[in-house]
Amino acid sequence: MTLTPRLLGLAFAAADALIEVDQHGVVRFALGSGAVAGQQTAAWVGHPFSERLSINSAAALQALLDGLSPGRRGPATEVLVDCGDGRMRRATLRAFALPDIAPARSCALSYEGEPFLVDGGPLEIGAPPPDAEGFLSHARATLAGGDADALQRLALAFIDLSGLEGVDPPTLQRIHSRIGATLSAASHDGASAGRLTTDRYALIRQADDQRDLANEMRMAGEAEGVALSAVASQAGLGRDSASALRAMRFAIEGCLKEGGLDQPELSFADSLQRTLADADRFRSIVRDREFALYYQPIVDLKTRAVHHFEALARFGKGSGPAAAIRMAEELALIDGFDLVVAEKAVRRLREPGGGLLKIAVNVSGASLANDAYVAALMKMTASAPEDRRRLMVEVTETAALADLAAADRRLGALRNAGIKVCIDDFGAGSASFDYLRGLSVDAVKIDGGLVRDIDIDARTRTMVAHLVELCGSLELETIAEMIETDEVADALRDLGVTHGQGWLFGRAEAEPRTVLNSPAIRGRRQGVVEGWS
Numbered sequence: 001m002t003l004t005p006r007l008l009g010l011a012f013a014a015a016d017a018l019i020e021v022d023q024h025g026v027v028r029f030a031l032g033s034g035a036v037a038g039q040q041t042a043a044w045v046g047h048p049f050s051e052r053l054s055i056n057s058a059a060a061l062q063a064l065l066d067g068l069s070p071g072r073r074g075p076a077t078e079v080l081v082d083c084g085d086g087r088m089r090r091a092t093l094r095a096f097a098l099p100d101i102a103p104a105r106s107c108a109l110s111y112e113g114e115p116f117l118v119d120g121g122p123l124e125i126g127a128p129p130p131d132a133e134g135f136l137s138h139a140r141a142t143l144a145g146g147d148a149d150a151l152q153r154l155a156l157a158f159i160d161l162s163g164l165e166g167v168d169p170p171t172l173q174r175i176h177s178r179i180g181a182t183l184s185a186a187s188h189d190g191a192s193a194g195r196l197t198t199d200r201y202a203l204i205r206q207a208d209d210q211r212d213l214a215n216e217m218r219m220a221g222e223a224e225g226v227a228l229s230a231v232a233s234q235a236g237l238g239r240d241s242a243s244a245l246r247a248m249r250f251a252i253e254g255c256l257k258e259g260g261l262d263q264p265e266l267s268f269a270d271s272l273q274r275t276l277a278d279a280d281r282f283r284s285i286v287r288d289r290e291f292a293l294y295y296q297p298i299v300d301l302k303t304r305a306v307h308h309f310e311a312l313a314r315f316g317k318g319s320g321p322a323a324a325i326r327m328a329e330e331l332a333l334i335d336g337f338d339l340v341v342a343e344k345a346v347r348r349l350r351e352p353g354g355g356l357l358k359i360a361v362n363v364s365g366a367s368l369a370n371d372a373y374v375a376a377l378m379k380m381t382a383s384a385p386e387d388r389r390r391l392m393v394e395v396t397e398t399a400a401l402a403d404l405a406a407a408d409r410r411l412g413a414l415r416n417a418g419i420k421v422c423i424d425d426f427g428a429g430s431a432s433f434d435y436l437r438g439l440s441v442d443a444v445k446i447d448g449g450l451v452r453d454i455d456i457d458a459r460t461r462t463m464v465a466h467l468v469e470l471c472g473s474l475e476l477e478t479i480a481e482m483i484e485t486d487e488v489a490d491a492l493r494d495l496g497v498t499h500g501q502g503w504l505f506g507r508a509e510a511e512p513r514t515v516l517n518s519p520a521i522r523g524r525r526q527g528v529v530e531g532w533s
């Protein structure tokens with residue numbers, strides 16, 4: 001092969017050096033610069049190329065050459081090139097099996113960064129990598145401006161390490177610093193890497209970046225005399241930065257919370273991929289209305305006549321909606337869902353024979369963060385405004401209301417139109433009293449946790465008694481949920497709670513019917529419900 005095509009090859013590969021090795025890995029031809037400025041690769045001729053690389057990089061080179069087929073180009077591989085003076089330099093290696101020089105192989109080296117000292121030498125590193133929170137906030141800042149195409153070229157990579165147990169703290173610190181620096185350098189902008197837990201790291205990188213991060217982590221351990229094992233995994237980020245970030249947060253928090261550390265089989269990438277897939281599935285379920293509303297009766301505790309029904313979402317046989325709803329709230333998918341729920345409930349009200357039916361729908365606090373939900377509900381009921389008197393919304397606290405005053409204005413619009421408003425799960429979350437103070441509502445639903453032991457626990461009884469008194473003075477109705485026994489129902493009634501819901505009276509069913517087969521519900525005609533107050 002003459003020099004011209006080789007030079008062209010060098011330019012084409014945008015490389016700093018072009019090395020040809022024979023079938024034994026010995027350098028036969030070399031062109032371009034060595035790892036240190038002024039050093040030429042010509043001196044490498046006649047020596048195994050592997051001698052110029054770190055031990056791990058030499059193994060990576062061998063694997064790369066072994067995997068090459070004629071006429072093909074191998075994947076870009078990150079290697080460390082030995083500078084010959086105790087320093088190493090990072091480089092990307094690409095190998096080609098050019099027919100002209102077969103069985104020799106051609107390798108292009110592109111150097112990155114400056115040479116750095118290894119084996120206990122001073123570390124060329126800055127601050128330690130940020131923690132999970134720092135990582136997410138950096139990711140938010142860098143991804144916020146990215147357009148969809150750029151984002152689609154990025155991936156979130158996770159590295160799980162083992163072998164750090166028992167390592168002395170100064171060495172551990174150095175390993176973490178090395179890893180942090182290596183991962184930052186491998187990240188898409190040179191700074192998007194973080195340490196999520198003691199032995200888990202994350203970075204945002206180019207999705208097609210081929211460098212072997214797990215191997216680099218092992219090398220970082222090796223440089224400090226510690227044998228590490230590392231597993232790298234990766235998940236794409238999709239096209240929408242806001243949902244990608246939410247999914248990342250959800251996956252990372254889920255992993256940390258659910259004891260991801262005790263569940264090595266559930267890697268962060270698995271969790272992220274699952275979250276992204278779940279989010280897609282949820283979107284299509286909502287779009288195609290592929291879920292049902294079940295109706296659970298709420299009774300007047302004095303008469304035990306059915307008063308209204310709560311619509312509860314059901315996504316499939318036997319599965320409660322709580323996990324899907326929490327996810328939807330975290331991933332900002334809930335407002336679309338809450339609207340479809342309202343739409344289904346309104347439609348049910350209008351079915352033949354539904355004339356006296358009253359339905360309460362749940363609405364996540366997140367859906368009250370803007371005007372869309374309220375506006376759509378008003379529009380939905382505009383053709384038959386009288387239907388509004390048969391609707392109630394239960395504001396759930398799972399996603400906290402950031403702007404209470406604005407939410408109150410929106411709820412006020414519903415109430416002015418005749419729709420009742422209730423605070424759900426009162427007493428379960430820390431914001432209950434803020435809600436009670438900040439929102440003008442018609443009713444308070446006492447959380448099941450306060451109801452369960454009321455017949456035997458005097459303290460709970462005292463709390464509920466005072467709550468009922470407070471609601472009485474604010475002229476609010478009280479509804480107790482999760483009533484499972486007659487004793488509890490009677491105790492609540494004696495404390496002055498006006499309405500009750502629970503398995504004692506009936507489970508949620510596909511049809512809102514006055515459950516005549518439940519002995520807890522006193523004889524009423526099917527479909528008969530009383531007024532709201």
Ligand code: C2E
Nearest residue numbers: 312313320321322325341362363364396482483484502503
């Ligand atoms: P929630 O609004 O407080 O609904 C009451 C939950 O208690 C329901 O769980 C219901 O099935 C359950 N339950 C009722 N009676 C009893 C009882 O006697 N004992 C026990 N142990 N449980 C009882 P579900 O259907 O799993 O719903 C869980 C939560 O998911 C709901 O709590 C609500 O916050 C949310 N959710 C359900 N449907 C929707 C919806 O359409 N939109 C929104 N935003 N949230 C919903």
Ligand code: MG
Nearest residue numbers: 310362394424
């Ligand atoms: Mg509810």
Ligand code: MG
Nearest residue numbers: 424425445481
């Ligand atoms: Mg509730």
